[in-house]
Amino acid sequence: MSPRTRTPSLLVRNAQVVTMDPERRVLRSGWLAVEEDRIVGLGPGDDCPYDRAERVIDASGMALLPGFVNAHTHAIHILLRGGLSDDRALYDWLFNVVLPGLRTYRREDVEVAARLFCLEALRSGITTFVDNVEFPTERWDMAADTAIGVYRDAGLRVMFARMFYDHTPDDFLPVLAAIEAKEPEVRHDPGGIEPAAEALAAIERLLRRHHGAGDGRIQVWPSPGVARFCTREGLLGARDLARRFGTMLTLHLAESPLDRRQGGLSSVQYLGSIGFLGPDVLAGHCVQIDANDIRTLRAFDVKVANNPVSNLLLASGIAPIAEMQAAGITVGLGTDDGNCNGSVNIVADMKFAALAQKGRYRDAAAITAEKVLEMATIDGARAVGLADEIGSLEVGKKADLVLLQLRRANLVPCHSVASVLVYQADGTEVDTVVVDGRVLLEGRRPPEMGPGEEAELLARAQAASERIAGEARLAGYPDRPWWSIRGV
Numbered sequence: 001m002s003p004r005t006r007t008p009s010l011l012v013r014n015a016q017v018v019t020m021d022p023e024r025r026v027l028r029s030g031w032l033a034v035e036e037d038r039i040v041g042l043g044p045g046d047d048c049p050y051d052r053a054e055r056v057i058d059a060s061g062m063a064l065l066p067g068f069v070n071a072h073t074h075a076i077h078i079l080l081r082g083g084l085s086d087d088r089a090l091y092d093w094l095f096n097v098v099l100p101g102l103r104t105y106r107r108e109d110v111e112v113a114a115r116l117f118c119l120e121a122l123r124s125g126i127t128t129f130v131d132n133v134e135f136p137t138e139r140w141d142m143a144a145d146t147a148i149g150v151y152r153d154a155g156l157r158v159m160f161a162r163m164f165y166d167h168t169p170d171d172f173l174p175v176l177a178a179i180e181a182k183e184p185e186v187r188h189d190p191g192g193i194e195p196a197a198e199a200l201a202a203i204e205r206l207l208r209r210h211h212g213a214g215d216g217r218i219q220v221w222p223s224p225g226v227a228r229f230c231t232r233e234g235l236l237g238a239r240d241l242a243r244r245f246g247t248m249l250t251l252h253l254a255e256s257p258l259d260r261r262q263g264g265l266s267s268v269q270y271l272g273s274i275g276f277l278g279p280d281v282l283a284g285h286c287v288q289i290d291a292n293d294i295r296t297l298r299a300f301d302v303k304v305a306n307n308p309v310s311n312l313l314l315a316s317g318i319a320p321i322a323e324m325q326a327a328g329i330t331v332g333l334g335t336d337d338g339n340c341n342g343s344v345n346i347v348a349d350m351k352f353a354a355l356a357q358k359g360r361y362r363d364a365a366a367i368t369a370e371k372v373l374e375m376a377t378i379d380g381a382r383a384v385g386l387a388d389e390i391g392s393l394e395v396g397k398k399a400d401l402v403l404l405q406l407r408r409a410n411l412v413p414c415h416s417v418a419s420v421l422v423y424q425a426d427g428t429e430v431d432t433v434v435v436d437g438r439v440l441l442e443g444r445r446p447p448e449m450g451p452g453e454e455a456e457l458l459a460r461a462q463a464a465s466e467r468i469a470g471e472a473r474l475a476g477y478p479d480r481p482w483w484s485i486r487g488v
């Protein structure tokens with residue numbers, strides 16, 4: 001390569017470069033150059049045409065990867081963790097913790113939650129996430145403007161998926177009554193259902209206001225929240241909006257036995273029958289599906305977000321990811337909520353993704369470390385419709401990068417970087433994160449955030465969570481009994 005006349009804005013040298021490109025090249029010691037927001041060159045160490053750059057990072061002892069894609073989460077729920085939501089199945093957790101909690105959120109809670117989430121996400125190398133957002137209807141615009149403002153400032157790439165529910169199935173009413181009766185003290189959310197026309201109009205306003213913001217890093221997606229809790233009109237209206245604005249759309253699909261079926265069919269078959277499914281649909285979860293459903297998802301090229309930790313924590317089950325991948329379905333990896341996962345740590349979750357599949361099939365070769373790393377990078381990029389822009393280190397793609405320290409006791413010896421990142425890393429190896437060519441984390445710190453500022457954020461998050469838990473009268477707050485000896 002001949003020397004360039006332009007000086008790169010960023011040059012990373014001496015890194016083990018895990019490209020995730022079509023050949024899955026791994027360069028033992030390589031370099032990567034960035035001009036503004038794009039990768040303009042990369043190669044082996046002795047082939048670097050640049051002798052200077054506006055900024056040079058010596059990445060000796062580090063792995064350089066494309067930034068991780070978190071294909072399914074709910075960022076602002078993070079204030080509801082810390083022991084407020086343990087030991088509950090999906091709908092118990094949703095109706096007795098999440099919705100009552102969200103109902104009490106104020107603007108400053110949304111802001112502090114979004115900032116806390118972004119900080120933790122960056123520290124596990126997440127550069128892109130799909131934020132499935134639900135909020136009390138009358139204060140939706142406040143929540144959206146506040147959260148999106150934080151994401152723009154933080155510099156991450158975010159698909160802001162605006163959820164809605166426009167239907168409660170008759171047979172769910174007694175189930176809901178029993179769930180809420182379990183926690184009579186909690187201030188339950190009486191609302192939640194929005195007529196489809198109102199929800200779709202609100203999403204259209206949001207699309208017009210924020211889609212493409214932050215130099216294109218912010219997208220707005222329609223999200224009929226859970227397939228079974230949406231009418232055909234709501235589902236198809238969301239699909240139409242996505243088509244008109246050229247976005248993808250997402251929803252929760254077949255997560256638990258309670259949302260496995262609708263309209264006398266499996267939820268997947270129902271969505272196929274009404275013309276909802278397509279390559280622009282990202283379906284979260286798909287735990288409760290069968291071989292016929294897998295064929296249908298493949299036939300429509302639907303993308304799937306696997307959330308192994310949340311599916312285990314909420315006892316929803318283990319999705320048949322290995323079968324989906326064998327069928328040719330694109331599957332990304334999601335952390336899901338901070339409070340139905342525990343953390344926002346996609347590096348840690350890669351190990352769960354691998355182990356869950358091995359355990360489900362009682363087949364140690366059900367999934368490889370390499371495939372799991374693809375789920376967190378290039379397959380995740382495909383799942384969110386951005387495979388041409390992110391997900392691998394290739395010239396012309398966006399400069400979304402993560403550097404991980406390899407000289408760590410837990411990562412030695414190392415014979416395969418994919419294997420050590422999936423089975424040995426815990427996420428604290430993440431050192432530097434770059435999005436759109438901008439350094440958002442270095443030495444595990446956001447450059448513009450002082451230690452005092454972080455301490456203040458953590459204190460605000462703790463205080464906000466205490467107020468929310470108190471106001472919603474969540475079970476186990478303020479004095480959670482030692483639950484292992486309940487009843488003794």
Ligand SMILES: [Zn+2]
Nearest residue numbers: 132252284336
């Ligand atoms: Zn979710």
